[in-house]
Amino acid sequence: MVRHEKLLEVQDLQKNYGKKDNLTKALRGISFDALSGEFLGIMGASGSGKTTLLNCIATIIKPTSGRVLLNGKNISAFDSKDLAEYRGSRIGYLFQDFGLLDNLTGQENILLPLSIHGMDFAKANAQLNELADFLEITDILDKFPSQMSGGQQQRVAAARSLISDPDIVLADEPTGALDTRSAKKLMNKLESINKSSKRTILMVTHDPNAASFCSRILFIQDGIIFHELRRKQGEAREKFYERILQLLAQLGGGSANVL
């Protein structure tokens, strides 16, 4: 597959919840592109519309207006059959609550997208081992989620989102339910996956620490993007983190207001 320079194009996305009387405008026209191989972060306060945005891109909810193009294809206009084709195979998901099935083992959870799409398993095994090795979950592949720590569960979920070699991985607050150490470990892994295999990742977070692993961050408030921050070539993560904190302080006059 030829990688489009602009892997993901979001064009004037709007989303309203509810009917006339109590209409919530969660997204008020959002546009941005994500380039192939980019690790893009989206930051914003609670209720700013991050999850709504990600869900629109993820085809979990239908936008009120606007388009989402993946590799030039308008996935927001897909019918259900095409959507099922995309989900789990071209798009990988990582959720805050991990989204593992607790009656399947780690390995079964990871391989689930392949089973669902009826993909070849012979090849997948090598890939599974490699991923498991990299994410340090080889020992727990035969365990059930309840027998794993939160960090392990999220890394299993990460392996699941990567197993089908998707064009893009969408992550909604993946560190939200993890302690600092596990969060850092996960972010390290995601970062190196992004770097080593040029995997495009779009992550929503309100944690500056997690965001500092990104190569670019979009800031969203009340359903619109109002700022963008780029990590400079060769900039250390700690430096970038400082800059994020600074920006948040400037923007909100104290992070409490923004986050």
Added chain:
Amino acid sequence: MFSRLIYRNAKRSRKENLIYFATLVTAVASFYIILSLGRQDVILFLREFESDAIDKLLNQMPIVYGFALFLLFFLILFANQYQLNRRSKEFGTYLILGMRKERLILQLLAEGLITSILALIGGILIGGFLAEMISLTVSKLVGQGIIGHHISLSIGAIILTIIGFLSIQCIALIILGGRLFTQEVHQMLYEEMDKKQDMGHIKGNLLHILIGSIFLAAAYWIVLYRFIDFGGLFMAVAFICGSLGTLFFIRGFGKLLGLLTNLSEKKSTKGLHRFTLRQFQENIANRSTSVAVTSILITLSIILIANGASTIIGFESSFTRTSSLYDFTVSGNDEEVEQFLTSGKMTAYVEDLNRLEIGRMKTEDELGEDVLPVSLVEWSTLRDQLIKATPKSEQEDFLSGKIQGYTISDENSEALNLLGTLETGITSPYLIAETSYNRLLEAIGEKPLNLAESEMAFYFNPDLLPMDELDNMPVLDTILEKAENEGETLLSIANQAMSIRSSVPIRGLVADRSIEIFSAFIVPDSMFDQLVNEGTYATYWNFRIPKKLQDQQGLMSPMMEARDILMASGLEFESYLQNFGRQLFYVVAGSYTTLYMGFLFLIIACTILALQFLTQMKQTRDRYVTLSLLGAKRQQMKKSMHRQVLCIFLLPMSLACISGVIGIRGMISFAMLYFENEVLLYPIAFSFAAVVMVIVVIYGVAVSRAADHEIDKLNWKPHID
């Protein structure tokens, strides 16, 4: 506003929860059917002939009703629990919004009352309809037009149904309400299935399966070989072993299934196969006890239904009237009877009128009175020949004195039965005058005997002596023919050598039971007059309903008319109706309760399985959301769901089928079950099996559809498919 909320909730929970509501309706209908038994046409009909027995049967009904009440209580409890679980989030929300617990429980009870009233209306309508259908079907099947139809609606039954149902519903709701009262709000809001995945160790599971298999094997062995030892105690042992075995087996199986899932790498990777297996495993492993209970219930249900069916088959075969010939037998003063039977009002109903003369043979009267009478019959040659004709094992037992006294049964050889029959009556055997028997033969279109002066024939009662055919008895006939050819004397009466006629067709001597003899000698009239003991001499006037009348109106209605006329006459009489009624009673008494219990068990088992599955489905709903996010199509998930339903029903069913078949075999080999009529066996067995299958399939389909509905509801986010 509060009451409207109650009403709306009651309405919604009925709509959302068809299975719950259907369970309540089923319970009501079951109550009604058992309580209205006394109003069934066949029971009303039988009251006329067997009123004591019927009253006894009806007196036992409260026990059955109590038992049904007991069982259905658990069903209702289970259904309500399921219902409350479903709604625990809703209740939690009410409480968070400030509703007091007392009020919530009051509301629940009020909702329960509304639902109960509707269930009562629905259940009584359905129960009434079913009772009516059963009544009509049964009277169609057996009555051939004689059993008049009455509407089976019974106010008493309705009132008792209402009381019974409301009380168990109330108790169940109070128990569950009490539990709700002590529950934390958090628990209600976030109630989820146990996330613990306890797979156990493979050794433990194998141990479970092993213990289960041993128990099951023990139970099967007892059932097949030792069922009736220790006065039925072993039956209880078999039941306990079987139940424990099922319990262990299913527990081990559920967990082993998980391990097998781990092992079967390759095959199980297509589609949602693995997921399906895991869901199944979770359902079985986490609830092995209730799955085992359903399996036991289904086993019992199979055995009970087979039992009921065999009773019906038994009836059908006796209803074919192979040996019974006469429709009426009148006794009393000869002249009076003859005059009445040939009078104008009766002639239309009388055909093949036969005055039967019967009496016992005199004994040698030279001896004093306080000594045992000595028989005029000398039959040692015949006796020896019969002993020789018995199979080896019986012969040894007989000669060594192990057989003492005779039990006539179809497990004995023909020769042994004959020996017993003859020996018991030999001191003063019954005599039948030849002309009487000739008229009987004539009625069935056979040639008269035309016995020579010193010739006789044996008569055996076909109701008491098992016979393969009514027209010949192979062993006896061989002996008789051989003696005839060789000029040997087998038997002599009063020192006169008799020759014995072979292959005499045999029919019942009277309409029902006024003559209960095992055997008799048919002798020429002159000999009868000479030998009969005057004190035992009796005559019976037998007749049949004319063939023409039968062709026009069927047998039953002319028989009822004739019966009414005879009743009015004050003469002593019996009719085939009594015979028929008695057999019918055995069938009704034997099959009604067993079939009822059988189907009740089946329905309870199916409901438990269904509710359990739907509970799991509800609790693991978010798994399906995740699946669809990973790209699973709705169709794929439905397919997985249907497979799960299939497995959930098949596992306990298949174990139950094995146990049930072995149970039936055991009962056949210990003669607790008969399948006499091979011709009817298959259609009846097939139709009952079909009804059982249909019930299970209805449940399976209902559950699948409810599950599909859940999947369809997943579109809370518009794009998921």
